[in-house]
Amino acid sequence: MDILTFLRQRAxxxxxxxxxRSLADCKMRQLTHQGSQYTVEVTCRKCDMAFVVALELHGGGDGAEEVAAAAAEAPPITADDILDVHRALKGYQGPLTALLEPDRDQP
Ligand SMILES: [Zn+2]
Known part of the structure; x- marks a missing residue:
């Protein structure tokens, strides 16, 4: 089974x-293949967002393949995350830049 067929079945x-949205009908393009490691460019058909997925395949005893590691990226920021920040800052009176600067009291 090639990597794109494998991914397609799980997209x-x-x-x-x-x-x-579901990536069931996304576009896929294999970028690199070294041993059991692959990188595949995945493009969402709905918003055209493209991202690279890194995979390592391990052959199972029965010939089945298993994804050992996939997409080590942090999850995207969601609307809920924005609301959480908004709630956390609700009573804050100082400048926003002060929140981004390192704490000067630390050694
Ligand atoms: Zn999308």
């Missing part, structure tokens, strides 16, 4: 990091 289980 419906994943969602676009940007528009959150």
């Amino acid at each position: 419906g289980d994943f969602r676009c990091p940007v528009c959150r």
Whole structure:
């Protein structure tokens, strides 16, 4: 089984990091292949967001393949995350830049 066929069968289980729609019908293009490691460019058909997925395949005893490591990227920021920040800052009176600067009291 080639990597794109393998991914295609599972793409419906994943969602676009940007528009959150199913990646079942996404576009896929293999970029690199070294041993059991692959990188594949995945493009969402709904919003055209493209991202690279790194995979390592291990052959199973029965010939089945298993994804050992996939997409080590941090999850995307969601609307809920923005609301959490908004709530956390609700009573804050200082400048926003002060929140981004390192704490000068630390050694
Ligand atoms: Zn999308």
